[in-house]
Amino acid sequence: MSQYHAKVFVTLKPSILDPQGRTVERALAHLEHANVSGVRVGKLIELTLHGDRAQVEAQLQDITTNVLSNPIMEDARWELEEHQ
Amino acid sequence: MSQYHAKVFVTLKPSILDPQGRTVERALAHLEHANVSGVRVGKLIELTLHGDRAQVEAQLQDITTNVLSNPIMEDARWELEEHQ
Numbered sequence: 001m002s003q004y005h006a007k008v009f010v011t012l013k014p015s016i017l018d019p020q021g022r023t024v025e026r027a028l029a030h031l032e033h034a035n036v037s038g039v040r041v042g043k044l045i046e047l048t049l050h051g052d053r054a055q056v057e058a059q060l061q062d063i064t065t066n067v068l069s070n071p072i073m074e075d076a077r078w079e080l081e082e083h084q
Numbered sequence: 085m086s087q088y089h090a091k092v093f094v095t096l097k098p099s100i101l102d103p104q105g106r107t108v109e110r111a112l113a114h115l116e117h118a119n120v121s122g123v124r125v126g127k128l129i130e131l132t133l134h135g136d137r138a139q140v141e142a143q144l145q146d147i148t149t150n151v152l153s154n155p156i157m158e159d160a161r162w163e164l165e166e167h168q
Contacts, residue, residue: 009128024129024152033147038132044093045108048122063117068108 003083004049004056010069010076011042043068048083056080087167088133088140094153094160095126127152132167140164 012018018040025039045068049056060078069076096102102124109123129152133140144162153160 011128011130021129025131028147028151031151033143035134035143036131036147037134038130040130042128042130044095044126044128045105046095046122046124046126047109047120050119050121059117059119063112063120067112067115 005083006047006080008045008078089167090164092129092162
């Protein structure tokens with residue numbers, strides 16, 4: 001049984017409006033960063049899992065899709081690395 | 085002048101309590117994911133910048149430190165790739 005460190009990246013689908021991102025973009029424009037566009041704010045969730053790799057991968061896919069993201073509005077992907 | 089796609093990862097420093105992460109962790113435990121621990125919720129901010137690479141890198145460092153994160157409580161790092 002090993003320990004794994006996972007990162008889950010959750011972003012709004014491109015077709016979904018992102019008011020928080022728009023607000024950041026406008027703030028940046030006022031701060032003389034007018035060359036910045038397309039700001040989107042998503043989530044990065046870090047977690048630690050114990051178990052066998054195959055079981056942990058299946059579990060992480062389940063958690064990512066069913067708990068940490070809303071598949072209607074969000075895209076989600078994960079990375080897993082064994083913790084030394 | 086090129087177009088760059090940047091990702092900024094903002095996470096709470098390890099010493100800072102993360103109530104949102106704790107809540108997710110407890111919810112997972114109730115969903116039979118008791119082998120999950122250390123849940124931390126951070127931000128992933130995506131943006132597009134136009135300019136020369138050196139200028140864009142300096143600008144992104146400035147934005148990351150001074151706009152998108154709070155260096156007292158958060159760690160932040162960024163990735164930059166040229167957009168084809």
